[in-house]
Amino acid sequence: MTMTSELSAVKRFLNDLCGGKDTSVLCAVSGGLDSMCLLHLLSDWGRTRNITVTAAHFNHRLRGAESDGDEAFVRKWCGEHGIPFVSESGDVAGYAAETGQSIEEAARTARYAFLERQRQATGCAFVLTAHHADDNAETMLLHLLRGTGSRGLAGIPPRRGAIARPFLSVTRAELAAYAQEHQILFVEDSTNALDEVSRNVLRHKVLPVLRELNPKAVENMTRTAQQLRRDEDALTSMAEALLERCCREECDALYLDAEACLAAAEAVFTRAVHAALAQKAGGRRDLTAAHVEAVCALLYAVPGKTASLPYGLTARRDARELVIAGAEPTPQAADIAPGETVRFGTWRVMLAADGPGRPLSAPEGARLTVTSWDRNDRMTLPGSRGERSLKRLCADAGISPAQRDAMPVLRVDGQAAAVPGVGIDAKFAPNGSAKPIYVIFHQETEEKNDEK
Numbered sequence: 172m173t174m175t176s177e178l179s180a181v182k183r184f185l186n187d188l189c190g191g192k193d194t195s196v197l198c199a200v201s202g203g204l205d206s207m208c209l210l211h212l213l214s215d216w217g218r219t220r221n222i223t224v225t226a227a228h229f230n231h232r233l234r235g236a237e238s239d240g241d242e243a244f245v246r247k248w249c250g251e252h253g254i255p256f257v258s259e260s261g262d263v264a265g266y267a268a269e270t271g272q273s274i275e276e277a278a279r280t281a282r283y284a285f286l287e288r289q290r291q292a293t294g295c296a297f298v299l300t301a302h303h304a305d306d307n308a309e310t311m312l313l314h315l316l317r318g319t320g321s322r323g324l325a326g327i328p329p330r331r332g333a334i335a336r337p338f339l340s341v342t343r344a345e346l347a348a349y350a351q352e353h354q355i356l357f358v359e360d361s362t363n364a365l366d367e368v369s370r371n372v373l374r375h376k377v378l379p380v381l382r383e384l385n386p387k388a389v390e391n392m393t394r395t396a397q398q399l400r401r402d403e404d405a406l407t408s409m410a411e412a413l414l415e416r417c418c419r420e421e422c423d424a425l426y427l428d429a430e431a432c433l434a435a436a437e438a439v440f441t442r443a444v445h446a447a448l449a450q451k452a453g454g455r456r457d458l459t460a461a462h463v464e465a466v467c468a469l470l471y472a473v474p475g476k477t478a479s480l481p482y483g484l485t486a487r488r489d490a491r492e493l494v495i496a497g498a499e500p501t502p503q504a505a506d507i508a509p510g511e512t513v514r515f516g517t518w519r520v521m522l523a524a525d526g527p528g529r530p531l532s533a534p535e536g537a538r539l540t541v542t543s544w545d546r547n548d549r550m551t552l553p554g555s556r557g558e559r560s561l562k563r564l565c566a567d568a569g570i571s572p573a574q575r576d577a578m579p580v581l582r583v584d585g586q587a588a589a590v591p592g593v594g595i596d597a598k599f600a601p602n603g604s605a606k607p608i609y610v611i612f613h614q615e616t617e618e619k620n621d622e623k
Contacts, residue, residue: 178212178341178345178349180340180341181212181337181338181340181341182216184329184335184337184340185217185220185222185337186220188297188330188335188337189220189221189222189296192221193221193223194221194222194223194296194297195222195223195224195225195293195294195295195296196213196217196222196223196224196225196295196296196297196298196299197224197225197226197227197286197289197290197293197295197297197298197299198210198213198224198225198226198227198298198299199227199228199229199282199286199298199299199300199301200226200227200228200245201228201241201245201360202228202241202242202244202245202357202358203301203357203358203359203360204343204346204347204350204355204357205301205302205303205306205338205343205346206300206301207248207350207355207356207357208301208338208346208349208350208355209299209300209301209337209338210224210226210248210249210254211350211353211355212349213299214252214254215353224254224255225254225255225256225257225289225293225295226245226249226254226255226256226257227256227257227258227285227286227289227298228241228242228245228246228256228257228258229258229259229260229261229281229282229285229286230242230258230259230260230261231260231261231263231278231281231282232260232261232262232263232264233263233264233274233278233362234360234361234362237360237361238260240358241358241360242258242260244356244358245258246258248356255293257289257292257293259285259289261281261285263277263278263281264277266280266281275368275370283334286298286334287333290333296333297333297334297335298333298334298335299335299336299337300334300335300336301336301338302327302336302338302339303338303339303341303342303343303346304338304339304340304341304342304343304389304390304392304393305342305343305374305378305389306327306339307326307327307339307392307393307396308326308378308388308389308392308393309370309373309374309378310326310327311323311324311325311326311392311395311396312373312377313369313370313373314326316369318460319460320460321399321402321403321406322403324395324396324399325396325399325400325403326339326392326396326400327339328400329400339393340393342389342390406438406439406442407442407446409435409436409439409442410439410440410441410442410443410445410446411443411446413431413432413435413439413440413443414427414443414446414447416428416431417431417432417443418443418447423496423497424494424495424496424497425447425450425451425494425495425496426489426492426493426494427443427444427447427492427493427494427495428491428492429470429488429489429491429492429493430491432444432470432493433470433471437467440467440470441463441464441467444463444466444467444493445458445463447495448462448463448466448480448484448486448495451482451484451495451496451497452480452481452482452484453482457481457482458480458481462478462480462481465478465480465486466478466480466486466493466495469486469487469488469493470488470493472488473488474488474489474490475487475488476488477571477574478571479571479572482497483497484496484497485497501543501576502514502515502516502543502579504540504541504542504543505540505541505542506538506539506540507520507522507539507540507541507581508522508539509522509523509524509539509608510522510523510524513541515541515579516577516579517577517614517615518577518578518579518591518612518613518614518615519611519612519613519614519615520541520579520581520610520611520612520613521610521611521613522539522608522609522610522611523608523609523611524606524608524609525609526609527609527611528609528610528611529589529594529595529609529610529611530595530600530601530607530608530609530610531581531583531588531589531595531599531600531601531607531608531609531610532599532600532601532602532604532605532607532608533583533588533599533605533608534583534584534605535605537583537584538583538584538585539581539582539583540581540582540585541579541580541581541582542579542580542582543576543578543579543580544561544562544565544575544576544578544580544587544590545561545580545587546560546562548560548561548562548580548587549561549587550564550587550590550593550594550596551596551597551598552564552593552594552595552596552597553594553595553597553600555597561580561587561590561593562575564590564593565578565590565592565593568592568593570592570593578590578591578592579591579612581610583599586598589610589612591612591614595610
């Protein structure tokens with residue numbers, strides 16, 4: 172049977188976290204086994220160490236009366252043990268539908284937002300959650316299945332900002348024994364028994380098989396995660412030092428010295444690039460390993476090569492630097508008439524009475540405009556079998572999304588008629604009924620702009 176003393180690693184974690192000082196903490200409590208063990212430990216042992224705990228429960232309103240019952244259970248337990256209790260509920264299903272997130276993602280977002288609000292409102296130094304070693308093993312496996320590096324294989328971080336997780340070195344079996352020893356009551360979430368999400372499948376089917384192969388599988392994975400986290404921290408520190416040496420910010424763009432990056436170990440400059448992207452994007456969410464690899468590949472590419480990224484970011488290889496920039500503002504649409512020239516970002520669009528441009532025919536009195544592309548644009552190119560989306564035509568022409576977003580589209584009465592690199596829509600090809608207009612698209616290169 173697990174004795175309280177066997178949670179010594181948890182107590183050391185809490186002692187280090189609180190620094191031996193009077194500390195107020197907010198404990199995230201669902202009512203399940205794990206969080207009730209944490210709440211009990213804090214209310215019992217924590218009180219003797221000047222740790223003051225407030226319980227926080229978020230009702231996700233996903234299981235009807237069962238969700239309300241969980242909240243009532245935690246509220247009652249806290250009342251009986253003299254622990255301050257705060258709660259909130261939210262329409263997680265509605266939030267998921269509104270944002271396009273999965274239910275699991277939406278629940279996590281809403282829950283952590285609630286916990287941070289309550290931490291600030293109650294004046295607590297930390298939010299403690301009850302994630303344990305089995306949770307961490309599941310997370311490591313999920314990341315492995317999706318493809319990840321050492322950061323993902325390191326699993327759940329013990330500390331991130333004001334969020335701390337004291338139980339990461341403790342298995343669920345140890346917590347079950349602790350609960351039995353102290354006769355701790357808890358509730359079961361009925362959805363945990365359903366294999367409708369990947370985490371539950373790993374919990375019910377994969378981890379049991381791993382334990383059959385090695386009863387200490389979870390403990391060994393915990394040890395591996397700790398080693399990987401130490402390695403990751405060291406490499407991250409080296410990457411930060413590299414960025415300090417080789418990165419500068421100018422005109423709302425980041426410039427990384429390509430030679431300095433390539434002189435560093437790949438594991439270091441890869442992390443430096445990831446950190447630079449995160450800095451420019453305002454976070455790491457949606458920045459995948461594939462995006463980082465695409466940008467790192469530019470270090471070996473010829474100048475002028477670009478990569479499109481989330482958050483409207485673009486990366487390009489200059490002669491000596493890797494440039495990470497935000498999306499340029501979309502140029503304003505402009506009317507144009509034969510004989511005129513208009514500017515559209517770095518482009519000039521000219522309509523001439525004769526060559527050397529591409530000939531185009533427009534009905535008399537038609538309105539000619541230059542705008543950005545639209546996802547509803549469709550064109551029929553001469554010799555093609557039919558109409559296709561401009562998005563697909565650009566992709567077929569090797570035009571990247573970033574290049575496409577910056578390109579001008581000449582329109583005739585609102586319809587896409589001519590696009591640089593794509594061509595002239597067959598509907599507006601010269602037909603003899605009207606004098607053709609010659610369309611000239613010219614993009615000014617960065618070098619030419621510098622000369623001017």
